[in-house]
Amino acid sequence: MTEFELIDRFFKAKAARLAQQRRDTGSTSPVRLGIGDDCALLQPDSGQQIAISTDMLVENRHFLPDVAPDALGHKALAVNLSDLAAMGAEPLGFTLALALPPERAADETWLDAFGDGLLKLATEHACPLVGGDTTAGPLNLCITVFGQVHPGQALRRDGARPGDEIWVSGTLGDARLALGVLRAEWSLPPGAFAAARARLERPAPRLALGLALRGIATSCLDVSDGLIGDLGHILDASGVGATLREVLLPQPAALAELPATEASLWGTAARRALLLAGGDDYELAFTAPPERHAAVLTAGAHTGVAVACIGRITAGSGLRVLDAAGDPVDIHALHSFDHFAN
Amino acid sequence: MTEFELIDRFFKAKAARLAQQRRDTGSTSPVRLGIGDDCALLQPDSGQQIAISTDMLVENRHFLPDVAPDALGHKALAVNLSDLAAMGAEPLGFTLALALPPERAADETWLDAFGDGLLKLATEHACPLVGGDTTAGPLNLCITVFGQVHPGQALRRDGARPGDEIWVSGTLGDARLALGVLRAEWSLPPGAFAAARARLERPAPRLALGLALRGIATSCLDVSDGLIGDLGHILDASGVGATLREVLLPQPAALAELPATEASLWGTAARRALLLAGGDDYELAFTAPPERHAAVLTAGAHTGVAVACIGRITAGSGLRVLDAAGDPVDIHALHSFDHFAN
Numbered sequence: 001m002t003e004f005e006l007i008d009r010f011f012k013a014k015a016a017r018l019a020q021q022r023r024d025t026g027s028t029s030p031v032r033l034g035i036g037d038d039c040a041l042l043q044p045d046s047g048q049q050i051a052i053s054t055d056m057l058v059e060n061r062h063f064l065p066d067v068a069p070d071a072l073g074h075k076a077l078a079v080n081l082s083d084l085a086a087m088g089a090e091p092l093g094f095t096l097a098l099a100l101p102p103e104r105a106a107d108e109t110w111l112d113a114f115g116d117g118l119l120k121l122a123t124e125h126a127c128p129l130v131g132g133d134t135t136a137g138p139l140n141l142c143i144t145v146f147g148q149v150h151p152g153q154a155l156r157r158d159g160a161r162p163g164d165e166i167w168v169s170g171t172l173g174d175a176r177l178a179l180g181v182l183r184a185e186w187s188l189p190p191g192a193f194a195a196a197r198a199r200l201e202r203p204a205p206r207l208a209l210g211l212a213l214r215g216i217a218t219s220c221l222d223v224s225d226g227l228i229g230d231l232g233h234i235l236d237a238s239g240v241g242a243t244l245r246e247v248l249l250p251q252p253a254a255l256a257e258l259p260a261t262e263a264s265l266w267g268t269a270a271r272r273a274l275l276l277a278g279g280d281d282y283e284l285a286f287t288a289p290p291e292r293h294a295a296v297l298t299a300g301a302h303t304g305v306a307v308a309c310i311g312r313i314t315a316g317s318g319l320r321v322l323d324a325a326g327d328p329v330d331i332h333a334l335h336s337f338d339h340f341a342n
Numbered sequence: 343m344t345e346f347e348l349i350d351r352f353f354k355a356k357a358a359r360l361a362q363q364r365r366d367t368g369s370t371s372p373v374r375l376g377i378g379d380d381c382a383l384l385q386p387d388s389g390q391q392i393a394i395s396t397d398m399l400v401e402n403r404h405f406l407p408d409v410a411p412d413a414l415g416h417k418a419l420a421v422n423l424s425d426l427a428a429m430g431a432e433p434l435g436f437t438l439a440l441a442l443p444p445e446r447a448a449d450e451t452w453l454d455a456f457g458d459g460l461l462k463l464a465t466e467h468a469c470p471l472v473g474g475d476t477t478a479g480p481l482n483l484c485i486t487v488f489g490q491v492h493p494g495q496a497l498r499r500d501g502a503r504p505g506d507e508i509w510v511s512g513t514l515g516d517a518r519l520a521l522g523v524l525r526a527e528w529s530l531p532p533g534a535f536a537a538a539r540a541r542l543e544r545p546a547p548r549l550a551l552g553l554a555l556r557g558i559a560t561s562c563l564d565v566s567d568g569l570i571g572d573l574g575h576i577l578d579a580s581g582v583g584a585t586l587r588e589v590l591l592p593q594p595a596a597l598a599e600l601p602a603t604e605a606s607l608w609g610t611a612a613r614r615a616l617l618l619a620g621g622d623d624y625e626l627a628f629t630a631p632p633e634r635h636a637a638v639l640t641a642g643a644h645t646g647v648a649v650a651c652i653g654r655i656t657a658g659s660g661l662r663v664l665d666a667a668g669d670p671v672d673i674h675a676l677h678s679f680d681h682f683a684n
Binding site for chain 2: 032033036037038039040041042043044046047049050051052053054055056058059061062083084086087089092093095096097098099130131132133135136137138140142144146147149151154156157158220221222237
């Protein structure tokens with residue numbers, strides 16, 4: 001199979017079928033020219049800004065070699081869509097660059113399932129594959145995603161103000177909980193593991209919530225490297241500090257459902273690390289003025305995503321986390337995921 | 343050095359300096375938000391289409407491990423800018439995703455030179471670095487580039503019509519000529535090698551020519567995989583055939599300057615393979631109606647790029663190459679570069 005046959009077979013034809021399904025439902029597409037020319041051509045709505053994000057996924061660092069290929073396809077796009085969500089942008093399309101070792105390039109079952117997982121999520125969020133590149137090499141996936149947002153409406157990191165409430169969507173720590181089982185650091189009952197693993201392998205990008213938060217949130221990002229590390233980016237960019245209340249952090253459902261014997265594993269320190277520093281959750285962390293509290297709750301309710309108010313932005317700098325008794329938690333022992341530090 | 347420090351030090355700070363230089367010259371930038379948020383934000387001119395291309399470069403396949411890092415930085419962006427050129431699009435910006443093995447991530451001299459080569463070309467073509475991703479992994483560079491083009495003006499592959507003249511910019515085979523020396527397939531005198539090597543390692547994207555060909559060319563692409571293979575894409579997309587005249591193909595200056603002893607190495611068959619199937623030249627191949635012949639020559643002259651008329655589009659299908667005597671050349675023995683076939 002040559003490079004061109006591979007693209008045609010597993011991506012171009014599949015993407016064209018999905019695009020046709022979309023046209024059949026009466027939706028219009030911004031794609032004026034898709035896979036197969038020197039460039040793809042997209043037509044954004046007039047006057048819109050283009051939001052762009054790129055992520056590179058490497059085997060053994062971002063995913064394990066035995067990950068299900070459809071889950072890998074899903075996640076590779078989901079982490080990029082999550083960046084559009086965090087910006088409050090509406091998806092326009094994405095490109096895929098793929099380096100495949102010979103055994104993967106020859107594995108049609110793997111390629112087919114990878115393409116399915118990727119393009120199913122793309123269709124769900126009306127984000128078509130518009131172009132790409134395929135080469136031989138150590139397995140590497142690079143997706144670049146494009147969205148549009150009205151000038152001035154993007155949810156940036158630098159708009160948090162003292163007094164703003166701090167919110168997070170969904171629950172925190174689920175992905176890290178599942179990763180620990182896969183790494184044999186701990187075990188979970190099958191049902192709890194399955195729930196956490198779905199969050200690790202098939203994160204749901206919070207696009208609808210991001211769109212609903214435009215005009216409400218003062219800052220926003222997605223939690224990919226752990227809450228403390230990521231929230232730190234908002235604080236740095238906005239020139240503010242923050243105080244979080246530990247008891248308000250939304251916990252993985254899997255933890256709440258543990259039998260008492262397993263639950264004892266998850267004492268304060270372990271639970272704290274999971275919630276404050278567990279990465280890969282792809283939930284939105286954002287700030288909004290207290291007078292928009294009800295509007296945030298409504299945005300969550302309308303988009304079917306739980307939202308929890310977990311603290312406040314303060315003047316000055318630095319992040320404090322208070323425990324149930326109101327005492328400061330030592331967060332220096334926790335550290336956020338860094339691709340070169342570990 | 344953490345991921346964030348690496349980005350800050352070698353890319354963000356450098357890109358910011360270059361952007362400031364540009365503002366100092368009074369140029370406006372489409373970048374509304376650069377490196378450091380979930381997404382970059384670009385503001386294209388109202389109503390424009392967005393042209394997008396992505397390329398992934400892998401060590402030992404697209405470049406040799408000992409390539410000069412500034413040349414690598416130049417080429418990684420140049421091959422993407424060449425796709426914008428082939429579309430007749432004006433650059434808006436690019437993203438860089440970079441997987442680095444530990445020894446590269448720790449090599450500040452290498453990173454600094456790579457960043458210099460990359461961002462110098464970016465500045466030259468007013469194409470700012472707007473975002474990216476950095477991770478540990480086998481060396482891999484993925485650049486995605488964005489441009490804008492007025493609806494209907496993009497130079498696509500599917501517009502060639504019978505009777506159109508076929509043109510190519512610059513010269514063909516230079517990059518393959520240099521690669522052969524690096525691979526010890528043949529040798530060249532130092533001056534000839536230096537000239538060919540510059541074409542291999544620092545190709546000049548033909549952006550000005552691509553812009554000048556809007557409204558003149560009926561189809562266009564860049565020659566990255568060899569003339570025959572790439573021209574085949576225009577023929578397939580346009581549903582036409584073509585006849586090329588071998589004597590009209592523009593030859594590398596290095597070949598013309600060879601002493602008689604080396605020149606004899608480059609008999610008909612070798613020279614033919616070089617010109618018709620040598621890859622990596624990043625020249626534009628395009629078609630235009632014969633009544634626009636003078637307009638094409640003017641576009642070349644105004645942008646300082648030689649253009650050569652090398653044949654005609656024909657009805658039907660298939661590509662024929664005629665030798666000096668008017669006899670068909672056997673082109674099946676030549677084959678275009680394919681990333682999985684060799």
